[in-house]
Amino acid sequence: MTPPIDRSHTEDLLAFLRDGSSPYHVVAEAARRLEKAGFTELGASARWTGRTGGSFVVRGGALIAWYVPEGAPPHAPFRIVGAHTDSPNLRVKPTPDIGRAGWRQIAVEVYGGVPLNTWLDRDLGISGRLTLRDGGTTLVKIDEALFRVPQLAIHLDRSVNEGLALDPQRQTQPIWSLGRPEQGALLRRIGEHAGVEPEGIIGWDLMLHDIQPPGLLGADREFLVSARLDNLISVHAGVTALTAAADHWTRNTAPDGRFRVPVLAAFDHEEVGSGSETGAQSPLLERVLSRSVAARGGDGEDCARAFAGALCASADMAHAVHPNFSERHDPDNHPLPGGGPVVKVNVNQHYATDGTGLAAFAAACERAEVPWQRFVSNNAMPCGTSIGPITAARLGVTTVDVGVPGLSMHSARELAGAADPGHLTRALTELVTTG
CATH class of the missing domain: 3.40.630.10 (Zn peptidases)
Structure with a gap:
């Protein structure tokens, strides 16, 4: 019951x-x-x-x-x-703008005990705290699909179902655009959203989050998922x-x-x-x-x-x-x-x-x-x-x-x-x- x-x-x-x-x-x-x-x-x-x-x-x-x-x-x-x-989540590193093979990416560090495979192929936003040059702080939250950590296609890894092991340094960095990495690009986007000049941002505590909203699940909606x-x-x-x-x-x-x-x-x-x-x-x-x-x-x-x-x-x-x-x-x-x-x-x-x-x-x-x-x-x-x-x-x-x-x-x-x-x-x- x-x-x-x-x-x-x-x-x-x-x-x-x-x-x-x-x-x-x-x-x-x-x-x-x-x-x-x-x-x-x-x-x-x-x-x-x-x-x-x-x-x-x-x-x-x-x-x-x-x-x-x-x-x-x-x-x-x-x-x-x-x-x-x-x-547990993925947190933005001090030098965030990186890239490889024609993709622009964001450098992240694994925070806490994260089952890394659960972060693959999810639409990710970003939020956290900005520290300003004058010593003040402000919160920022971009609840939009900006980032994604893409999984390798099964055609390129036929053994994936025998056990997936991800390298937390090389294989968890999300993509967010095409082209060569551009230093300061992420801060410009975040500063624009927060209403502050990127030059005024001296530090940050930023993290990625799944933008899928919480909800109910089950035959009688007896489960909470989030x-x-x-x-x-x-x-x-x-x-x-x-x-x-x-x-x-x-x-x-x-x-x-x-x-x-x-x-x-x-x-x-x-x-x-x-x-x-x-x-x-x-x-x-x-x-x-x-x-x-x-x-x-x-x-x-x-x-x-x-x-x-x-x-x-x-x-x-x-x-x-x-x-x-x-x-x-x-x-x-x-x-x-x-x-x-x-x-x-x-x-x-x-x-x-x-x-x-x-x-x-x-x-x-x-x-x-x-x-x-x-x-x-x-x-x-x-x-x-x-x-x-x-x-x-x-x-x-x-x-x-x-x-x-x-x-x-x-x-x-x-x-x-x-x-x-x-x-x-x-x-x-x-x-x-x-x-």
């Missing part, structure tokens, strides 16, 4: 996926939604004083947002949703849960004094290890939350108490059982799309879930009346990881790794159950509000 699907939630997620073609665009859209919900952006170098209500800080492709209920003491424990804004489901499903769920928690606290108080401070931590660079100023390995989250305590008159003891009582749900995509490769999965744990969010467990701490975190998330699912599933890897297969273990180790907080199950993870276009993003959002809303 097809599970019930919150179609309004799905439509809102589809719009979020369309907008979030780069981490910088994801953050811009999240910030827009937060501001619409009454949150205020704070400058990282400004002085924060006495703030209740909703606040957020933007740093590049990362965003930290939180809501302090009226009357909450400085030591009120944090309820954190952690996610990441980046996705680029960047990993991990924009979780960012969207986190933003929605945070604004729902804020709405709850504007209308309610905590009669037993059990206030919670809901937090969204959307980091960049998870797909390459999180080791950056905007990644989960940085002190960004710890500093922001510590400052939020101090802004409400709290001291070091209050901050320590807020972290001691904290709980983090690290939300990232999970593996659904693959019908054509079921032997690659644990034989006793087969998550399926539509079965609700997955709790991910790995005793070697590639995931941070322990019994305490699992119980907290399971209780939130029960309160939200949503189903949930378990995931553990086949012992003979390497296990992925997330920001969960990093956050748990850096902050010393109880952390549970969760996510929506899907297929084709890290591909140019991924698949998940259309009902599960809504299930995850409701569970996270319960967790950050009353958990």
Whole structure:
């Protein structure tokens, strides 16, 4: 039986996926939604004083947002949703204009764990952030079919179906025109689209994206198909849960004094290890939350108490059982799309879930009346990881790794159950509000 699907939630997620073609665009859209919900952006170098209500800080492709209920003491424990804004893709190199054999091409570098074959023969646009000579930045997005990484015809590679191996340096460079390479051509095109002179562009963080829009698939349209489901499903769920928690606290108080401070931590660079100023390995989250305590008159003891009582749900995509490769999965744990969010467990701490975190998330699912599933890897297969273990180790907080199950993870276009993003959002809303 097809599970019930919150179609309004799905439509809102589809719009979020369309907008979030780069981490910088994801953050811009999240910030827009937060501001619409009454949150205020704070400058990282400004002085924060006495703030209740909703606040957020933007740093590049990362965003930290939180809501302090009226009357909450400085030591009120944090309820954190952690996610990441980046996705595996092809990123533009510092000298982008190249060519060979009469074709003009763009030099790209592989970002993250990319199944390269999924980027072949797709119509690609470009988006990201431009850094200007005056030190300012601007976003740019050309959502048009400009580029393509063409596959070699089967007539020239009869063994292609015996296993395709692509050289990431020589065989992933997209074409975009004919003729000799012309230095500065790409920047001129991008500058024209962004409304800035190409001479004023001093640096860039640009990436290619599949321009095919997200949509629904299946006999009953029970599947969601899109680029960047990993991990924009979780960012969207986190933003929605945070604004729902804020709405709850504007209308309610905590009669037993059990206030919670809901937090969204959307980091960049998870797909390459999180080791950056905007990644989960940085002190960004710890500093922001510590400052939020101090802004409400709290001291070091209050901050320590807020972290001691904290709980983090690290939300990232999970593996659904693959019908054509079921032997690659644990034989006793087969998550399926539509079965609700997955709790991910790995005793070697590639995931941070322990019994305490699992119980907290399971209780939130029960309160939200949503189903949930378990995931553990086949012992003979390497296990992925997330920001969960990093956050748990850096902050010393109880952390549970969760996510929506899907297929084709890290591909140019991924698949998940259309009902599960809504299930995850409701569970996270319960967790950050009353958990």
